[in-house]
Amino acid sequence: MLRSLPVLRQIAQRTISTASRRHFENKVPEKQKLFQEDNGIPVHLKGGVGDALLYRATMILTVGGTAYAIYQLAMASFPKKQA
């Protein structure tokens, strides 16, 4: 029987002691639950709607920028003759 390896568990559960008296609470367990949910969503989109928006923005800028770069290359390759 194949033993399931500790893929989904942290190696050492010992988090640093005592929460700070300021506003920081340990939200890691919540995050662990969110990102370990078995919903087939890849990690770069698994955080929620914000992920998808940021992904789309990045893609539009990179692909759009690439098209623009190729356009500029084409323009630079065929200099306009001076009248």
Place this chain on the structure above:
Amino acid sequence: MTHQTHAYHMVNPSPWPLTGALSALLMTSGLTMWFHFNSNILLTLGLMTNSLTMYQWWRDVVRESTFQGHHTIIVQTGLRYGMILFIMSEVFFFAGFFWAFYHSSLAPTPSLGGYWPPAGINPLNPMEVPLLNTLVLLASGVSITWTHHSLMEGNRKHSLQALLITIFLGIYFTLLQASEYLEAPFTISDSIYGSTFFVATGFHGLHVMIGTTFLTICLLRQLKFHFTSKHHFGFEAAAWYWHFVDVVWLFLYISIYWWGS
């Protein structure tokens, strides 16, 4: 529902390598457009998409490790090798600039006057701000070691304090160096002296800024309880990088600032 039966990390398909490569294209073609055609749209786009890629890629690594638990010992070992190899490549990068410096300074040409520093160059006094900079970086090496020990002992308050001190020292170095750059009596175009000085110290300064950023990310992660006393490789990688930056400075100080003055 399938589970892996090995301890390695099979990453989800990711768009970031593609966006990273395209951002490199945009940055390089952007530089060309800026240099030759007085346009900085492409360069700006390149820098933005590069930053977006880095943010999302490393955000995903944090998710995969801290939140999903994929960083087993074997995976961490691979990451350690990777970081060491990367730092070694940076060592060779700097080796080139040190080679250039020694090539020109060990046998100064007649056009320089046959001596080093060349005719007309007033080098910076190594016992003034450069010495302070050396002490600042050495002190930051001490504080980062304190940070690591506090982390390993589970002392949250001390690890945060020591890391904050390290970051402040890094910023202090950068500010001091910036003021030196503004006040220096020579520029990058002042013969091979200026070239070797500003390219070598300039790339070093850039690495200080990168290292400071990496440490700041570690500070944020430590505030959010990501690190445990046994598992905090992100911090260790930042610490190795920081020590590397410190060592490069020591070589710069001895060679260019002190011997070269």
